[in-house]
Amino acid sequence: MKFNGFTEKDFDVFTIDGLDDRMEALIKTVRPKLEALGEHFAPSLSSMTGDEMFPHVAKHARRSVNPPDDTWVAYANNKRGYKKHPHFQIGLWETHVFVWFAMIYEAPNKEEYGCKLEKNIDRILEIIPKNFVWSGDHTKPGVHIFSEMKKEDLLSLFERLQTVKKAEILCGIQIPRDQAVKLSGDETFEIISDAFVKLIPLYKLQ
Template identity: 65%
Template structure:
């Protein structure tokens, strides 16, 4: 099976009411595409980083009432899970596709990563383009474009991840749904590859 990109129907699954109906659409429409991206990018990331990578497609297994508002495939060096590790993600909200490098709240190394960001704060603009975005919470769809952030804004995120248990630090790229649905599968995979290559210095820092 070939990855042919994402369609309007894929993004529309998040407007389906009810847990069962929405999960059925995610499993039928979106999950096979995330699996294809997982199969493609786990070996690609291994080549880029020199570390072994495994992919984990979101199962949303703990949900019993509220349907998921986003879904994703995550990549980490541990085949049992990704949440405790520095990891990459590709996923969808109803409004956009996201490509992240992430240190989320379960990761024991997140405070050390925050300190590294602080230490290298003057080098970050050379690594990360202004069109990329930063976030302190993977549960929220919004993120702040780096071009609109001051050095102090990024330092605040870096300090917070060191001291607040639930704080997180994510950097990546958001592509709005109109852009994504006009791209071929190949174009989108090239864009994701470019984003992962841009985010590599952060992974190495972690």
């Protein structure tokens, strides 16, 4: 499938009531676009990271009652899964598109990674653009805007990653829905690619 950008219909999927109906719409409307994004960016992420990166489109298979509030494609250097590994994500909530580098709670080495982030905080403050955002929980749409954070705020996220079992760290960008629907496929590719380039140093810290 050729990716022509996101539409209002893609975001409206998350307003559909009921697990079965929402999943049916998601599979028909959004998933083909995530698969196209997966195929498009896997080679360039492989080149940038130096690891072969495999795309994993969210299946939401464990859900039995609550419909998903967001969906995504993740990229990791493991063919079988991504949750235990540092990875990249492209996805959407009803309100925005997100592009992340992520280390989520299933990763066994997140304590060690949190320590590396802490030691490299001054470099991170320099290389990550101030319009990027940070999060400590991939299941919530709320974020910390980097330009509004103090060094202590970032340190707190890094320390939490080392000490709290459910802690996570995500860094990237959000594209508001009203902006995302105006972008062509190529324009969307360009914004995502630029974000990935700037996030690669976080991946290489592991």
